[in-house]
Amino acid sequence: MVSVLLGKTGIRVEKNGFGALPIQRITQEEAVRLLHQAFDGGIRYFDTARSYTDSEEKLGAAFGGGKRAELFLATKTPSQTAEGFWKDLETSLRLLRTDYIDVYQFHNPPLCPKPGDGSGLYEAMLEAKKQGKIRHIAITNHRLAVAREAVESGLYDLLQFPFSYLADPKEEELVRLCAEKNVGFVAMKALSGGLITNSAAAYAYLAQYENVLPIWGVQRESELREFLSYVSNPPVMTPELSAVIAHDRQELAGNFCRGCGYCLPCPAGIDIPTAARMSLLLRRSPTQGWLSEDNQEKMQRVENCIHCNHCANHCPYGLDTPRLLADNYADYKTFLK
Numbered sequence: 001m002v003s004v005l006l007g008k009t010g011i012r013v014e015k016n017g018f019g020a021l022p023i024q025r026i027t028q029e030e031a032v033r034l035l036h037q038a039f040d041g042g043i044r045y046f047d048t049a050r051s052y053t054d055s056e057e058k059l060g061a062a063f064g065g066g067k068r069a070e071l072f073l074a075t076k077t078p079s080q081t082a083e084g085f086w087k088d089l090e091t092s093l094r095l096l097r098t099d100y101i102d103v104y105q106f107h108n109p110p111l112c113p114k115p116g117d118g119s120g121l122y123e124a125m126l127e128a129k130k131q132g133k134i135r136h137i138a139i140t141n142h143r144l145a146v147a148r149e150a151v152e153s154g155l156y157d158l159l160q161f162p163f164s165y166l167a168d169p170k171e172e173e174l175v176r177l178c179a180e181k182n183v184g185f186v187a188m189k190a191l192s193g194g195l196i197t198n199s200a201a202a203y204a205y206l207a208q209y210e211n212v213l214p215i216w217g218v219q220r221e222s223e224l225r226e227f228l229s230y231v232s233n234p235p236v237m238t239p240e241l242s243a244v245i246a247h248d249r250q251e252l253a254g255n256f257c258r259g260c261g262y263c264l265p266c267p268a269g270i271d272i273p274t275a276a277r278m279s280l281l282l283r284r285s286p287t288q289g290w291l292s293e294d295n296q297e298k299m300q301r302v303e304n305c306i307h308c309n310h311c312a313n314h315c316p317y318g319l320d321t322p323r324l325l326a327d328n329y330a331d332y333k334t335f336l337k
């Protein structure tokens with residue numbers, strides 16, 4: 001078994017974390033069963049967020065009883081005010097059925113919260129820690145500059161950031177910086193929002209970074225089984241897996257949509273994370289489902305774009321989203337002929 005030490009938090013868990021965003025899409029009964037299977041399989045780090053609708057409630061139903069002390073719960077607040085911070089924290093504690101949260105994260109803030117910045121957010125974190133309601137102060141981000149600032153500030157115990165074998169050298173450098181500063185590193189989107197389809201290659205790449213804990217977004221028992229199998233049999237980098245990575249890096253290089261959804265909501269009702277990746281999805285997964293009547297209707301909404309630029313202004317990767325949508329829609333239509 002390979003374990004990861006999450007920097008100055010002192011949390012040590014096996015190199016498999018559970019990302020609880022997808023359990024929003026299954027029933028509570030299914031979610032509880034899946035979470036128990038994950039726990040029985042050795043997973044001890046569970047990551048959710050106040051914004052993931054009923055995900056916290058499902059985690060609370062699964063672990064609110066006797067198992068709490070044996071695992072680590074991480075959740076997030078998107079609040080931009082101290083008042084909202086406290087409201088979110090109290091709600092999370094109630095839904096998770098616990099009196100403390102191990103890792104409490106600012107959820108992708110546009111700027112790095114700091115003491116004295118006028119928002120009162122960091123002060124609220126310190127007070128929550130003093131009250132014993134949270135154990136470690138953390139931040140998630142999709143913006144490299146904000147992430148670097150948080151790590152260098154010395155104010156954060158842990159960073160959660162997208163990291164997969166599609167990472168560029170600056171992102172790989174961020175992981176090394178976290179090791180140097182003793183800041184825990186949790187990797188979200190290790191499968192790059194569904195674009196990486198070879199989980200063994202994804203795992204083998206991350207295995208090269210001993211300070212990185214991947215959290216896998218799990219919704220199905222088959223997916224969970226796949227990740228649990230890596231506990232007893234961790235994939236190692238082979239020439240075959242290296243070739244997969246080299247091929248994907250070439251195919252997915254550049255300005256592709258990561259499917260993070262930070263550009264939403266779109267006033268024209270466009271499902272941007274899907275529509276802006278459609279060309280890739282059509283080529284990297286079974287085509288038929290994407291061409292269903294339902295998906296055709298969704299893609300057609302791209303025609304309703306009012307060019308308000310809300311999406312481009314909120315994309316942490318600086319993408320020209322309306323352009324990307326138009327290109328993907330044009331490509332999509334060629335598949336319908």
Ligand code: SF4
Pocket residue numbers: 265266267268269270272304305306307308309310311312321322325
């Ligand atoms: S520019 Fe178009 S796609 Fe982007 S948010 Fe506005 S309407 Fe939606």
Ligand code: SF4
Pocket residue numbers: 256257258259260261262263264272273276311314315316317319321
């Ligand atoms: S366009 Fe940008 S913000 Fe929107 S889903 Fe893609 S990467 Fe995320």
